[in-house]
Amino acid sequence: MIFEWIQRIDRGLAAAERGLVIALTAAIAGIMMVQVVLRYFFSAPIFWAEEISVQLLVFATLFGLSLLVQQGQLVSIDFLPRALPERARRGLMVLLGGVMLALLVFVAWLGWDWVNRPDVRMELGATTQLPRWYNFSALPLAFALMAWHQFAAIVRDLRALGGAPA
Template identity: 75%
Template sequence: MFKFIQGIDHGLARIERGLVIGLTGAIAGIMMSQVVMRYFFSAPIFWAEEISVQMLVFATLFGLSLLVHHGMLVSIDFLPRALSGRRRHALLAVLGGVMLALLAFVAWLGWEWVARPDVRLELGATTQLPRWYNYTVLPLALTVMAWHQLAAIVREVRALRGAAQ
């Protein structure tokens, strides 16, 4: 079961990494095209800014999820570092549980919000595309972050069991 959870965790991280790299490249390509079209041909791409901002939000959210996967979020860790062995793993598992509960709750609120009929009717200003698909990225990224946090808790519990033996 441990290998299964960690395998899914690493697979999601690989997908997110590719997504963030692809989105960043697409933003750069769209904005370079926008500059060329606007200043050399006087024919700006009317949707470039809106789409680029949406892609930037996507890349940011999935980038945050990658930080959760790698355990690289900014944190105050003087207490876990002061502890050793079992106590450190136990504290990190408890703190991870609090973070997991928070991520799961906010993801649930996000899914509830995206499912509302008034949100489903909103359209983009320039593209006239439905905005719900943009909004869905927030609870999706939070759900993946929660998975990464669950995998981290499983690792801490396993390390706690190993330290007990």
């Protein structure tokens, strides 16, 4: 039962991330198209378009990376796992997944600590004068989501090691 809940939450987060990445990408495309039209046809560029687009791109990249972790589609060297028998392969995946989980949690913690520093909290965007901490907070949030997805993958592999279907 707990396994099903973990996997359901994992799939739900992935669906939300997918929708968010699609929306952010569409927003970037829309802002930049309007920027091009206004700049070159009306000589009236949007002063904040580039800054906001870069911030949206950071969000889209980090949450897209989290989605790749959930789908197991990160670039990897897999000649050793493919050469191993199924049980040994799952064991290796649990071991490597544990290392990756520890790293993701550590980076999320470092990111959260960094975002909460007073100098970072006071930093403002160059053109918009909006606080930048909300943009920086994408880092610890995305790494926490990646850690969750990695945890769910470890649970799947452990279950498969025990003989249950993953």
